[in-house]
Amino acid sequence: MDSLSEHLSELAKPFSQSLFAIGIGLAVGAFFLVIVGHDPIFGFYYLFKGAFFSEIGLASTLNYAIVLMLTGITFGLGMRAGLFNIGAEGQLMAGALAAVTASTFSLPPGVHLLVGVIFAMMAGALWAIPVAVLKVKKGVHEVVSTIMLNWIAFYLCLYLVLGPFLNPARSDISIKIRLNSRFPLLFGTLSTAIFVAMLFTVIVYIIIWHTRLGCEIRAVGFDQECARYMGINPGRAMAIGFFVGGLAAGLAGGALIMGFPPDYAVYIDLSNIVNYGFAGIAVALIGRNNPLGTIFSAVFFGGLWSGKRLMQISAGIPVEIVNVVSGIIVISIAIPELLILIKKKIEGRSVR
Amino acid sequence: MIKIRRKLVLGIISVAILLYVLQLAGLKVPSLLMISLHSMVPLGLVAVGEVVNERAGTVNIGLEGMLLLSSFAAVYGTEISRNWAIGILVGMITGASIGLVHGLISIYAKGDQIISGVGVNLFAAGFVAYGIWTIWIPGVHMLSPGLSVPRIRTPWGGLSWFILLTIALVLVIAFIFYNTTWGVWLRAAGENPGAVDTSGINVFQLRLFACILGGMLAGLAGAFMSLDWIHMTTKGLPAGRGFIALACVVFSGLEPISALGAAVLFGFFDALSTWIMAIPKLGPLIPPGFDNFVKIMPYIVTLVAVAVVIGKRRFPKSVGRPYRREEI
Numbered sequence: 001m002d003s004l005s006e007h008l009s010e011l012a013k014p015f016s017q018s019l020f021a022i023g024i025g026l027a028v029g030a031f032f033l034v035i036v037g038h039d040p041i042f043g044f045y046y047l048f049k050g051a052f053f054s055e056i057g058l059a060s061t062l063n064y065a066i067v068l069m070l071t072g073i074t075f076g077l078g079m080r081a082g083l084f085n086i087g088a089e090g091q092l093m094a095g096a097l098a099a100v101t102a103s104t105f106s107l108p109p110g111v112h113l114l115v116g117v118i119f120a121m122m123a124g125a126l127w128a129i130p131v132a133v134l135k136v137k138k139g140v141h142e143v144v145s146t147i148m149l150n151w152i153a154f155y156l157c158l159y160l161v162l163g164p165f166l167n168p169a170r171s172d173i174s175i176k177i178r179l180n181s182r183f184p185l186l187f188g189t190l191s192t193a194i195f196v197a198m199l200f201t202v203i204v205y206i207i208i209w210h211t212r213l214g215c216e217i218r219a220v221g222f223d224q225e226c227a228r229y230m231g232i233n234p235g236r237a238m239a240i241g242f243f244v245g246g247l248a249a250g251l252a253g254g255a256l257i258m259g260f261p262p263d264y265a266v267y268i269d270l271s272n273i274v275n276y277g278f279a280g281i282a283v284a285l286i287g288r289n290n291p292l293g294t295i296f297s298a299v300f301f302g303g304l305w306s307g308k309r310l311m312q313i314s315a316g317i318p319v320e321i322v323n324v325v326s327g328i329i330v331i332s333i334a335i336p337e338l339l340i341l342i343k344k345k346i347e348g349r350s351v352r
Numbered sequence: 353m354i355k356i357r358r359k360l361v362l363g364i365i366s367v368a369i370l371l372y373v374l375q376l377a378g379l380k381v382p383s384l385l386m387i388s389l390h391s392m393v394p395l396g397l398v399a400v401g402e403v404v405n406e407r408a409g410t411v412n413i414g415l416e417g418m419l420l421l422s423s424f425a426a427v428y429g430t431e432i433s434r435n436w437a438i439g440i441l442v443g444m445i446t447g448a449s450i451g452l453v454h455g456l457i458s459i460y461a462k463g464d465q466i467i468s469g470v471g472v473n474l475f476a477a478g479f480v481a482y483g484i485w486t487i488w489i490p491g492v493h494m495l496s497p498g499l500s501v502p503r504i505r506t507p508w509g510g511l512s513w514f515i516l517l518t519i520a521l522v523l524v525i526a527f528i529f530y531n532t533t534w535g536v537w538l539r540a541a542g543e544n545p546g547a548v549d550t551s552g553i554n555v556f557q558l559r560l561f562a563c564i565l566g567g568m569l570a571g572l573a574g575a576f577m578s579l580d581w582i583h584m585t586t587k588g589l590p591a592g593r594g595f596i597a598l599a600c601v602v603f604s605g606l607e608p609i610s611a612l613g614a615a616v617l618f619g620f621f622d623a624l625s626t627w628i629m630a631i632p633k634l635g636p637l638i639p640p641g642f643d644n645f646v647k648i649m650p651y652i653v654t655l656v657a658v659a660v661v662i663g664k665r666r667f668p669k670s671v672g673r674p675y676r677r678e679e680i
Contacts, residue, residue: 323478
C-alpha cells in the first residue's frame with residue numbers, strides 16, 4: 001500500500017505537467033480561434049463531442065489512437081535511449097506499403113493477416129536500420145537522417161501508389177487490401193488491431209521497465225558515458241531502440257491500412273498516411289515517454305483527430321487548429337520546470 | 353585536410369562531368385546553374401544562421417518551421433501592404449520572434465532544445481495551414497501578380513537580388529566571426545560559456561542574440577521562398593529544406609563560408625532534381641511515376657554526404673546544453 005501511494009505520488013508530477021501542457025495548448029489554440037472570430041468554447045464542445053460522445057466518434061477515436069500509440073512508442077522508446085527518433089513518419093509509410101504488398105499474395109484467411117502484420121513491422125524496421133547504422137557507426141544525428149528517410153519514403157510511396165499499386169477502378173486510392181488480410185471489426189469502425197497495438201505497447205513497457213535490456217537502454221539514455229563505464233554497449237542499446245521503434249511504426253502503418261474502414265487503401269496523395277509520425281512525438285511527450293502513459297495520451301490525441309471533423313462541420317473551424325494545439329503542447333513540454341517557474345514568479349510577486 | 357581537399361577536387365570533377373553529360377542531353381547548363389543559385393539562397397541563409405546559433409551554443413531544429421511560418425507571414429504582409437519590401441520585413445520579424453521564443457525556452461528556461469524545435473515545426477505546419485484556410489482558401493495561396501520581388505535581368509533569365517545578398521551576408525558574418533572581439537565571445541560561448549561568463553560578458557544575452565539573428569536569417573530565407581522564388585504559400589513549401597540546411601551545417605563543420613559552399617552543393621542537386629524532367633532529350637524517356645525517383649535525389653545526396661564527412665567534424669563542447677551558473 002505504502003509503495004503504491006509512493007508510486008502514485010511519483011506519477012503526480014509528470015501527470016500534472018502533461019495536463020498543464022495540454023491546458024496551455026488548448027488555451028493558445030483558443031486564442032488563435034478568438035482572433036479570427038471563432039467561438040472556442042463552441043468549437044471545443046464539438047471537438048470533444050465528436051470525439052468521445054457517440055459510438056461512431058469513439059470508434060474512430062480509438063482507431064486513431066491505435067496508430068498514434070504505436071508512433072508514440074517509436075519516439076518515446078527513442079527518448080528512453082537518448083535518441084530523437086522522428087522517423088516514424090517514413091517508417092509508417094514503409095509499413096503501410098508493405099501491408100499493401102502482402103495483401104496481394106494468395107494465402108488462407110488467418111495466415112494472410114499475420115503475414116501482413118509481419119510484413120508491415122519488418123518494413124518499418126528496415127526503414128529504421130539505416131538510421132541506426134549511420135548513428136552508431138558514423139555518428140550521424142538521427143534528426144537529419146530520419147527526416148531524409150521520411151522524404152525518401154514519401155516519394156517512394158508516391159511512386160508505388162501510382163505504379164505497381166495503381167487501382168484500375170478508382171483514381172483516388174491505391175489497390176485495396178484484400179478481405180483476407182483485413183483486421184476484423186470490433187464495433188463500428190473500430191478494428192481488432194487495437195489488441196495488437198496494446199499487446200505491443202505492453203510488451204515494450206515490460207522490456208523497458210522489467211528487463212536487463214530495458215535497464216541498459218534507459219541507462220544509455222540517462223548518461224551514455226556512465227553506461228559505457230558500466231560495461232553497457234551504447235551502440236547496441238541505441239540500435240535496439242531504433243529497431244523496435246521501427247517495428248512499432250511499421251505496425252502502425254499496417255494497422256492504418258488493414259484496419260481502417262471503409263477504404264483499406266493508401267490515398268493517391270498519401271493524405272491518409274501522413275502526419276501520424278509527427279503527431280506521435282506529441283503523443284509520446286504527453287505520455288512522458290512511458291508506454292502506458294502513451295496509451296492514454298494516444299486516446300486523447302486520437303480524440304482530437306477524430307473530433308476535428310465534427311468541429312469543422314458544426315462550428316466551421318478549420319481542422320488544422322488541432323495541429324496548432326499539438327505544436328504548442330510540445331513546445332510547453334520542452335520546459336520541464338515551467339510549472340515551477342510560474343509558481344516561483346507568482347510567489348515572488350506575492351512576497352514583494 | 354589534404355584528404356578533404358582531394359575529395360573536394362574529385363567532387364568538382366564529377367560535377368563537371370555530370371554537367372557535360374547534361375549539356376549533351378540537351379539541357380542548358382547556364383540555366384541549371386541559375387536555378388542552383390536560387391536553390392542555394394534558402395539553404396545558405398538558414399544554414400549560416402544556424403552556424404551562428406550553434407557556435408554560440410544553442411541548437412535549433414525548428415528551422416523548417418521557421419522557414420514555413422516566415423514564408424507565410426511574408427506573403428500575408430505583402431498582400432496587406434501591397435509592397436514586397438514590407439513582406440520581407442514581416443518575414444524577418446516572424447523568424448526573429450520564433451528565434452526569440454526558442455532562445456527564451458532553451459537559454460533562460462533551460463528547456464529541451466530539440467523538443468522545442470520539434471514543437472516549432474509541428475506548430476508551424478498547423479498554423480500555416482490554419483492561417484491559409486482562414487485568410488484565403490484552403491490549401492494554397494498564390495501571390496498576387498506584380499507583388500513578387502523584382503529580379504536582375506540576365507541573358508539566362510532573372511537573377512534574384514537575394515543571391516548577392518546571401519553571399520554578402522555570409523562574408524560579413526564570417527568576418528565578424530573571426531576578426532572581431534564579439535565574434536570571439538560568440539564562439540567562446542559555445543565552447544566554454546563559464547569562461548565567457550567569468551570575464552564579465554553576459555552569456556545568456558549573447559546566445560539569445562545569436563538565436564534572434566539565426567531566426568532573422570531563416571525569416572529572410574522564408575520571405576525569399578514565397579515572394580521571390582515560388583510565388584506562393586502552402587503548408588509544404590520548405591519541403592525539408594530546413595533539415596537539409598541542418599545537414600549543410602553539419603557538413604560545413606560550423607564554418608560560415610563552408611556552410612555557403614554546402615548550400616551551393618545541395619542547392620545544385622535540389623535544382624537538378626526539379627529540372628531533370630525538363631531536359632528535352634531525357635524528360636520524355638522517364639516513364640510516368642518514375643519522376644519521383646528523381647525527386648528523391650537531394651535527400652539521398654544529403655544523407656550520403658553527411659555520412660561521409662561527419663566523423664571529420666568537431667563541434668563546440670557546450671553546444672545543445674543550457675548554461676547554468678553555479679548557484680551558491
